[in-house]
Amino acid sequence: MNYQNEIITILHQPLQNKLSAEQIENLIETPKHTHMGDVALPCFELSKIERKNPAQIALELAPQLNTENTIISQVEAAGPYVNFFLDKSQFATQLLKTIITEGQQYGTQSYGAGKTITMDVSHPNIAKPFSMGHLRSTVIGNAIGNLLEKTGYNVERLNYLGDWGTQFGKLIAAYKLWGDEEKVRANPIQELLNLYVYFHEKAEEDSSLDQLGRDWFKKLEQGDEEATKLWKWFREESLEAFQTIYDLLHVSFDSYKGESSFHAQSDQIIEMLDQKGLLEESDGAQVVRLDDLNMPPALIKKSDGTTLYTTRDLAAAIYRKETYQHAESLYVVGNEQSLHFNQVRAVLHKLGYDWSDEITHIAFGMMLKDGKKMSTRKGKVVFLEEALEKAIQYAKENVEEKNPDLAQKDEVARKIGVGAVIFHDLKNDRRNDIEFSYDEMLRFDGDTAPYLQYTYARAKSILRKAGATSTSYQFHEADWNYAWPIIQKLASFPEVIQQAVYYYDPSKMAKYLLKLAQHFNSYYANVRILEESPYQPSRLALVESVSVVIKEGLSLLGIEAPEEM
Incomplete structure (x- = not known):
C-alpha cells in the first residue's frame, strides 16, 4: 500500500x-x-x-x-x-489489515516472475580458512538473493570456489617440501595455511620457489597423478570446513562448481578466440587486445602454457547462460575486480555473445584490519569462524546476565551472535570499506542486529501479555504523534524492497529496519499499549504489524529473530 x-x-x-x-x-x-x-x-x-x-x-x-x-x-x-x-484512520486500517492478513508475505512482489538470475557468491579459496573478507560476498550475495526472490525472480546461487590456479601449485610445492601428513590430517586448514604463509616467506629469500610453484601448477593442469591427488585432498578438507561456516550463517547454494570445473573448457575458449582472430602474442603470452575500449589486454594464456582465471571465467559465463538462460548474471566480488569483469564482458562481446551485457559486477569494499587490507599470504587475517564463535559467546554471556531463566539460551545466543556479525556488514553501503571491529560488531545497542532483534522480541512479549489481537483499528488522536511515523514506515516496506533490489544494496533494508525500530520504541515509551481502553485493539494491531515487518526484513538480510531474548 x-x-x-x-x-x-x-x-x-x-x-x-x-x-x-x-x-x-x-x-x-x-x-x-x-x-x-x-x-x-x-x-x-x-x-x-x-x-x-x-x-x-x-x-x-x-x-x-x-x-x-x-x-x-x-x-x-x-x-x-x-x-x-x-485520511489517516482509513489508511492505517487498510494497511494494518493487509499486513496482519498477509503476514510474512507482506511486501512480496511479482515483477521478476518467470526470470532467472544467476549469482556468483562467496567463492572462498580452498585450502585457506574462511576469512572475514569472504564474509562480505557471502552475506551481501545471500541478502540480494533473498530480496530478488521476494520480487519473484528465480535465483540460482553459485559458489564458484577458488580451487584452481598457481596458488595451488605453490601449496603443493610447500607440502612436498615441508608438509607433515599427520599434522595436516589433524588440523587440515590451519596447517595448509601455515604452509602457504611459510612458502611466501621463503620465496622472498629464494625466488626459485615461485618457479617451483608454477611448475607444480602446470603438472596439475596436465593431470599429473600426485598433484591431482593432493589437490583433491585439499579441496575435500576445505569444503567440509566451509560447510560448518555456511551452516552457522544459514546460507546454502545451488552449485559448488569452482574454477576447476571449467579448466577443461579453457582450450575451447582459446580456440574460439583464435578462430575469431582475437588472440595476439605478447611476451610469449596469449592476450586479447582491448585498446579500442581503453582497457589493457585480457591475459588468456601465460607464457608457460598455463591458463588464467580470465579464461576459466569466460568458460563459466558461457556455461551459465546455456544452462540457466538467465536474464542477468550477477558477480558479487570485491571492487578491485572491476577491470577484470569489464574485460570478461568485452571479450565475450567480441566473441559475438550479445548477452554479455547481462553480466553485472556487484562490487563491494574491503574488510580492513587496523586500516589495512587483510592478507592470507602475509598471515594478517581474521578468521570468520573465530569471529562468529566469539560473537555467539558474547551474546550468551549477555543473555545469561539479563535473562538467566530464558529457555534455549544456546540457540538464542547463536541467532544474536551470528546476526550481529551479518548486520555489521549489511548496514553499510556495500561499496564502502569496513573496519573490522569486535566492539562495533557486538554492541547490543545502537545500529546493530541485537537492537532490532530485541525490538522484535519486545513486540512479541507485548502480544503474549495481551493474549489476543483484534480486528479493530480505530486509533485515538493522542496516539497519532507516535503511531503515524510507524504507519508511514510500514507502508513503505514494499518500496524499500524494490529500492534494495534496484541498487543491489541490502543496506537500504538495514537502515529502514533501524528507523522503524526507533519509531516503535518511541511509541512504546510514550503510549500505554496494554492499558485497557477502546484503543487497545488498534495499538496491538500496530505492534503485531511491526513484529511482522521486522521479522521479514531481518529474514531478507539472512538474520533470524528470536521470539524472546
Missing part, C-alpha cells in the same frame, strides 16, 4: 499532457510540518512549462483533482504548493 502512488494517479489525470507519472513522482515531497499536509506537489516545474506564477497554478490545479473514493481527505493550495491530507 503506497499512498504516494494514489496521489501520483490523482495528479496525473489533469497533468498528463504536461508531466509524466515518473516526473510527478520525482517532484512530490513530504512537507516539513504536519499542518502543511502529508504530501505536497511544488508547482515550480509546471510554472516553467505554463509560464505562469506557481501560486496561481496551485490555485487552479487543486479544485481539478478528483479524490473521491480515495484515502485523501483534503486537498488545498498553499502558495506555490498543492498539499494533500490523508
